[in-house]
Amino acid sequence: MPNKDTRFCTKWLYKLDGTKNPCSRWLKQGKTVSTFLCIVCNEEKSCKNGGWSDVYKHSQRPKHLQCLKDVIESGQLIVTKSSSSSSLQVNTSNERALTLDEKVTRAEAYWAMATAKLGLSYNSSQYIQELFSQMFSDSNIVKEFSMKPRKLSYILSHGTGHYFTKIMLHDLMKAPGYTLIFDETITVSVRKQLDLHFRYWCERKQEIVVRYYKSIFLGHATAEILFRNMIDTLRADGIDIKKILMLGRDNPNVNKTVEIMMDQEIRLEREKQSSSTIKSNIGLIHIGSCPLHLIHNSFKIGMDGTNWSIEEFLNNLGFWFSRSPSRREDYLKLTKNLSNDIGKFIRRFIIIRWLDVGPIIERVIEQWTNLKEYFIRFIPTNRKISLNNHRYIQIRRIFETKSTLIRLNFLVFLYHNIYEQILKWFQQTQPLIHVLYDECEQLIRRLFSCFINEDLIKSKTLNELMNISFHIQANQKCDSELEIGEATRLDQNNLSSEENQQFFSDIRNMYSLITKELIRTLPLNNDLLRHLKCLHPIMRHSETSHISIMNIARSFPQMIIPDDIDRITAEWYIYQNENIPNEWYEQTNKYHSIDYYWKNVFTLKTNTGTNKFIALPKLIKCILALSHGNADVERGFSENAFLLTDDRSLLSDASINGLRATRDGVKFFGNGKPHEVPITKALLDCVRDAHSRYCIDLEKRQQELLTNKNSIKEETKNDFLIEKQNDLYDEQILLHKNLTTIQKMIDEGTERLTKAISLKDFKEIETSLLLIEGGNKKLATTNTHIVCNTNQLNQIRKKQKK
Numbered sequence: 034m035p036n037k038d039t040r041f042c043t044k045w046l047y048k049l050d051g052t053k054n055p056c057s058r059w060l061k062q063g064k065t066v067s068t069f070l071c072i073v074c075n076e077e078k079s080c081k082n083g084g085w086s087d088v089y090k091h092s093q094r095p096k097h098l099q100c101l102k103d104v105i106e107s108g109q110l111i112v113t114k115s116s117s118s119s120s121l122q123v124n125t126s127n128e129r130a131l132t133l134d135e136k137v138t139r140a141e142a143y144w145a146m147a148t149a150k151l152g153l154s155y156n157s158s159q160y161i162q163e164l165f166s167q168m169f170s171d172s173n174i175v176k177e178f179s180m181k182p183r184k185l186s187y188i189l190s191h192g193t194g195h196y197f198t199k200i201m202l203h204d205l206m207k208a209p210g211y212t213l214i215f216d217e218t219i220t221v222s223v224r225k226q227l228d229l230h231f232r233y234w235c236e237r238k239q240e241i242v243v244r245y246y247k248s249i250f251l252g253h254a255t256a257e258i259l260f261r262n263m264i265d266t267l268r269a270d271g272i273d274i275k276k277i278l279m280l281g282r283d284n285p286n287v288n289k290t291v292e293i294m295m296d297q298e299i300r301l302e303r304e305k306q307s308s309s310t311i312k313s314n315i316g317l318i319h320i321g322s323c324p325l326h327l328i329h330n331s332f333k334i335g336m337d338g339t340n341w342s343i344e345e346f347l348n349n350l351g352f353w354f355s356r357s358p359s360r361r362e363d364y365l366k367l368t369k370n371l372s373n374d375i376g377k378f379i380r381r382f383i384i385i386r387w388l389d390v391g392p393i394i395e396r397v398i399e400q401w402t403n404l405k406e407y408f409i410r411f412i413p414t415n416r417k418i419s420l421n422n423h424r425y426i427q428i429r430r431i432f433e434t435k436s437t438l439i440r441l442n443f444l445v446f447l448y449h450n451i452y453e454q455i456l457k458w459f460q461q462t463q464p465l466i467h468v469l470y471d472e473c474e475q476l477i478r479r480l481f482s483c484f485i486n487e488d489l490i491k492s493k494t495l496n497e498l499m500n501i502s503f504h505i506q507a508n509q510k511c512d513s514e515l516e517i518g519e520a521t522r523l524d525q526n527n528l529s530s531e532e533n534q535q536f537f538s539d540i541r542n543m544y545s546l547i548t549k550e551l552i553r554t555l556p557l558n559n560d561l562l563r564h565l566k567c568l569h570p571i572m573r574h575s576e577t578s579h580i581s582i583m584n585i586a587r588s589f590p591q592m593i594i595p596d597d598i599d600r601i602t603a604e605w606y607i608y609q610n611e612n613i614p615n616e617w618y619e620q621t622n623k624y625h626s627i628d629y630y631w632k633n634v635f636t637l638k639t640n641t642g643t644n645k646f647i648a649l650p651k652l653i654k655c656i657l658a659l660s661h662g663n664a665d666v667e668r669g670f671s672e673n674a675f676l677l678t679d680d681r682s683l684l685s686d687a688s689i690n691g692l693r694a695t696r697d698g699v700k701f702f703g704n705g706k707p708h709e710v711p712i713t714k715a716l717l718d719c720v721r722d723a724h725s726r727y728c729i730d731l732e733k734r735q736q737e738l739l740t741n742k743n744s745i746k747e748e749t750k751n752d753f754l755i756e757k758q759n760d761l762y763d764e765q766i767l768l769h770k771n772l773t774t775i776q777k778m779i780d781e782g783t784e785r786l787t788k789a790i791s792l793k794d795f796k797e798i799e800t801s802l803l804l805i806e807g808g809n810k811k812l813a814t815t816n817t818h819i820v821c822n823t824n825q826l827n828q829i830r831k832k833q834k835k
Contacts, residue, residue, distance in 0.1 A: 041080060191724075215259075215282060218673070241628045280317060315589075344382065350428060351382055377400055409433070438524055506541065579602075601652060635653075
């Protein structure tokens with residue numbers, strides 16, 4: 034044996050293998066100088082002892098020959114020529130060629146991902162193999178491809194879904210902190226579905242992402258049940274709950290309680306660690322509930338404060354045409370005769386949908402003439418049967434009210450001028466937490482400018498604005514100066530002075546109610562949100578930005594030691610004095626996403642090539658992971674409705690989670706295109722092992738069912754024993770009572786016998802003896818029963834101990 038290890042030699046590439054072809058087709062140098070890599074077997078072998086003989090032996094192995102045959106037949110090897118030699122190379126974007134089995138598995142993975150993305154039925158795969166065989170009769174892959182509904186189901190639940198969830202959790206572990214976003218809905222199977230999403234800094238993409246995690250299905254959904262299921266799920270997957278920054282939620286009281294319980298749990302977890310490693314006195318970061326819900330709820334409260342009945346009117350209009358083809362045909366014919374235009378129907382109005390109200394009301398205004406003609410003239414003349422319909426009566430009353438069109442125009446103005454911009458803006462996934470405070474402030478300022486005297490709001494701070502008595506009419510603008518929109522102002526001439534007075538009274542009341550609700554619910558007094566403005570690029574040179582970043586750092590539990598705080602102080606000064614190009618945050622007509630800007634800042638190096646920022650990136654990544662709204666989880670419910678149609682109400686929990694996780698993975702890795710998802714060895718392994726994982730899971734569930742069944746049997750048995758034990762206790766008490774009675778009877782007989790003997794009353798003596806004899810017999814029988822009763826109780830106690 035040589036003293037030194039044999040090194041890989043490039044001359045081996047031109048030698049012939051066992052098939053009498055150049056080894057360059059499949060041979061490459063390994064990771065070390067004494068190893069070689071077979072790219073068709075995806076194996077790294079040692080050549081330190083045998084050298085070329087090790088390479089040649091590998092080329093003659095049956096497994097290698099089969100793999101080589103597979104990749105040659107599939108066309109994955111192409112000929113390349115150079116000036117010195119001719120060789121073959123792998124024609125694939127991956128590091129190695131795929132075997133036939135792996136290509137079949139890849140095809141199955143692609144089909145599963147397409148099923149999840151496109152919402153295809155599992156039954157669509159019933160004859161897919163036969164169909165593909167006819168379409169691609171010359172394909173070896175199709176001959177081996179097999180995808181029946183049951184197989185597709187477990188590949189999604191235990192293959193692709195398992196893979197994407199595992200990769201997401203691995204990515205999540207690298208983040209310094211994350212936001213857990215949750216919400217509940219009712220499924221088609223009439224169960225509560227609790228959806229969980231993570232918002233965190235993704236090291237893979239170097240940006241903030243929102244990823245689907247899991248759906249939990251419940252019956253009762255109290256705060257305790259929601260909290261316990263969330264905590265148990267996180268811990269079962271090994272997720273560090275101490276890294277939770279905040280809970281993204283909407284506004285129901287049950288969710289507020291969940292947040293309180295989660296805050297207490299996180300404080301307890303942090304207290305278990307040494308104070309030198311983490312701030313144990315800090316729980317969740319509180320920003321409040323989803324601002325989108327709060328802002329939209331203010332609009333609803335404003336509408337409910339009037340007697341306009343607009344919500345009911347829009348609902349009735351939507352329902353009137355939604356289920357009746359004959360009504361639709363009548364309306365389309367009428368519209369064509371009136372204006373030669375195509376009639377447009379009204380979508381169903383749902384008040385909780387943030388952006389529905391404006392476009393729906395605009396459609397009503399656009400179709401106003403046609404709708405009024407249809408309900409006021411056409412129906413009474415041609416469809417008299419509808420005159421007593423309660424929806425028709427309400428719709429006609431609204432159309433006959435002169436101020437209805439003016440009211441609708443005002444609501445459209447209110448939607449565009451106050452609500453549309455901020456509602457659309459905060460439905461984005463990109464991090465916007467740094468502008469949330471400013472946007473809320475601007476919303477209040479826009480609202481005040483519509484109805485409060487200008488001299489009261491000019492040059493005022495937000496705190497000063499909030500102290501204005503906005504509900505007092507003396508502080509409000511006169512009718513002619515109130516902001517109601519030009520279209521509303523033009524139609525105002527059609528109203529009488531009394532109607533005008535009532536209309537403006539309603540407007541003032543609506544403005545006041547909206548303002549009151551927004552001031553009450555928006556996080557305008559949240560100092561942390563105010564400090565977060567310093568993250569915006571235009572605030573870099575602000576005199577207060579340094580104070581703000583220090584206040585932020587002290588608020589985050591991830592800033593674990595004082596040295597981190599001190600380092601942030603120094604790094605922020607470096608950041609302020611850094612020469613940062615405008616292209617990092619400015620585009621042609623808008624700003625780049627804030628995470629794009631900070632991603633570039635984090636790449637700055639010192640003259641020695643080291644990173645300029647060490648502690649600051651950790652803090653910024655945590656800040657940008659904070660949630661600015663619940664739009665992401667709401668979009669998840671839309672995907673849920675797309676996937677879980679009425680005919681899928683019997684899908685298992687694992688199938689639903691697999692579909693959602695796979696769909697999310699396709700969106701994340703393939704930009705929504707299944708064929709662009711990278712096919713890795715880990716993905717192929719997960720799909721290949723899906724059946725065994727499914728069987729293990731099925732066996733666990735069956736074992737759980739058996740355990741539960743045995744537990745129920747045991748409980749039933751215990752209940753029977755307890756019931757029998759109670760009966761024996763009752764019998765024992767009765768026996769002891771009888772024993773006392775019998776003893777009294779014997780004592781009475783003895784006493785009577787003594788008296789009878791002294792009086793020589795032989796008849797009484799005989800009676801007394803009979804009484805004593807009967808008592809002794811009963812006493813013996815009762816004692817026997819007591820012994821038997823005691824033995825039975827002892828036997829029951831022994832069974833209970835087992």
